[in-house]
Amino acid sequence: MLLLSAFLFILILFLITFFYLKGGDFKEMFKENPDDLKFDEQENRTQGWLFIAFGIGFLLFILFLIFKWGGSILPESGSVHGADVDSLMLITGVIISIVFVITHVLLFFFVFKYAFNKNRKPAFFTHNLKLELLWTALPAMVLVLLISIGLYNWNSIMKPLDDKDDKVLIEIYAKQFDWTARYAGNDGKLGRANIVLINNANFLGIDTTDVVSFDDKIVKNEFHIPVNKPVQFVFRAQDVMHSAYMPHFRAQMNCVPGLKTQFNFTPKYTTQEMRRITKNPDFDYMLLCNKICGMAHFAMKMKIVVESEEDYNKWLAINPTFR
């Protein structure tokens, strides 16, 4: 609230300054001949300067944001494919920043330089095919680059795992307003499920006559995955749409009632390693809900622990099987 008062104060100061610049006469500010504006060079010059000031201010604001909060954005990716996402993000980010700066410098500079002047005769410049083709072709070339890298990465990230691959199969189940994880167990298969079988004891609606389901393991609150081993996720939802968002792994997939969706990734750093990398002893990987799903959407979370395969096996062993 202190901040709020400070800002309001600055705003009022700004208005008063403007008022004084205008001659300090409140009535004057409402008396003006529309024609005055056009031919008042001073007035237009001031606006030109304001744009320069704004441009500089904007840049300083961005630098301030980067300096203050640039370090709070997501750390290095905790998954293998995440490195590809991040490098593409970096390339795109650099290109965007360059274009952003160039176009804004041009914009504010032109606006400043060509502010009204009685003696200037504006150019009568209606078109120029070469120039226009240039700035059709230039973005097109940059786009070809971005699209190629993007699609290459996209196809490799979205490729389903092979059946033969050594992997962990986990079902993530979403309902208002919590998450459940179900491990496939020794047989590597998840038992069938159906909504009509849902009851308090069996809230995933697992088919208890399906032998495949017997060794499934159900966990709540947090789930563990082994480092350096592919994890195949299957997503289901009970009531409305949710979205399983694991930002530290650059992973997201919607959970849709009536539809099974999937995503896979290979964790690269254990939770412990990530704590060292982020220099944050309390760091935890998180699963968030990222699709509006009702009033407690904002509180729907589950902790993810990445650990060595050994520790993972130990943890899994103490969890009971479904039957």
Add this chain to the structure above:
Amino acid sequence: MDIIHSEHTHQESFISKYIFSRDHKMIAKQFMITGFTMGFIGIIMSVLFRLQLGWPGERFWINDLLLGSWANGGVIAPDKYLALVTMHGTIMVFFMLTAGLSGTFSNLLIPLQIGARDMASGFINMLSYWIFFISCIVMLVSLGVEGGAASAGWTIYPPLSALPEAIPGSGLGMTLWLVAMALFITSSLIGSLNYIVTIINLRTKGMTFTRLPLTIWSFLVTAILGVLSFPVLLSAVLLLVFDRSFGTSFYLSDIYIGGQALERFGGSPILFEHLFWFLGHPEVYIVLLPSLGITSEIVSTMSRKPIFGYKFMIGSILAIGGLSFIVWGHHMFVTGMNPFLGAVFTITTLLIAIPSAIKVFNYLTTLWRGNIIFSPAMLFSIGLISTFITGGLTGLILGDATLDINVHDTYFVVGHFHIVMGLSAVFGTFAGVYHWFPKMFGKMMNNTWGQIHFWITIVTAYGVFFPMHFLGLAGVPRRYYTNSTFPMFDDFVNLNEIISIFAIIAFLGQLIFLFNFLYSIFKGKKATQNPWNSNTLEWTTPVKHIHGNWPGEIPEVHRWPYDYNKPGYEEFIPQNIPLKEGEIESSH
């Protein structure tokens, strides 16, 4: 048309002049006043939920005052927070920036700039406004019903929007939302048809398509987009009504909620997403294109220089319009759609960057070596160029399926679309109001206050939306009631406060506009016929409005609208001035 003019001028009652008017200029004002009123309500909502985000859990008396039972003890309830966000989004996108913007300027400018006495059908035009008006009323009424207003986000994805068990707002509130939107779509459809027909058929002699002001081109493409995409939303809405009220399962399958398994099988919520975004994406261009047209006109006039690359500008409007129909899938990269489709949508989406870049560079070249007069309209147009660049660039990230995986539905998206669509369209709207205010009300708005309004608006607008990209890159999801349940977002407590403070000041800044607007209507300086020395036809009509627009013959058009500072001729040459002896029509 001539008959209307000569007979009706003198025998109008109050009702036929101000209420059930068929005059496009009056209907434009009606759209403007109604749209702005809705916009005002929408912005107040955003300030209220920004209070919650900036200072979660803090009590604010203003909540008690304005929200009553939605905010117990001054704190907004979590589900009512979602209702506010939903209604804010709906109102801003549809009511303020579709009807309020297109309705105002298409109605005002189409007949005036193409040289027509009125719209093709004055009656349909009137009907379009009144259906819109009823739709506004229904939408506002939905705020007060049991369970609260619709709360499933402005995208109203089922099953959340289909089942009252899922969230209280999906009861009567959602029903009214759907009714209001069905009315809104009807209004928008008949309005758009009218615009298209008028532009194609009622152009005055000599007004060829390559002499049309760019405003008209953008209104034309906007109307075509509306006619092609809104029916799809209407069908999506109707199917949702069936699912909600008549037990069908278009969007529902395998749902267990409220302690029971529903007898609904075979549908898919993804179908709704396809239908919704088939409108939803063109919709953002329906919001944006009119503003780009308005800006093109103002940038040229106020630089005293022809718009650069007129034909490329038309080409890029058409390209944007066309492409906008084949990119909707970029909203659905993480719905589990086939990765091949994701790849296709990535390509089509990123292609839009090309016509957008052309527009930006053409604007810049228009400013280059101009003689710029900073009327408030010009200031807002320059602001629009800036926001269009900033927001367009972050679109390259969201349009790339690979990158979208991690920023989808985060605050990065909120920052992106507010800047590229929200701010750009709002800036275009303000630019249009300041520029054509003399045409609408015969008075001038105050420049100084216009300038103050602009500077407060652009500073605070960037102050609100630019930092949101950082939140998004940290993984903060949108539509969260508070970020405090996740320790990983604790670093951003101060940033959220700063954003909220900017939002409050932004709102206060708009009061300056409101005051200037109302003051000028009644006490503003009298406008001259052509205050900006502009070339387009609307400035050849008398200051005082008359039916049929021109007292005598409709002027004939002899040239394009951008003959400013043509070497060897006058400073500006309106479109109705014939070519001089030996003058060659400017090639463009």
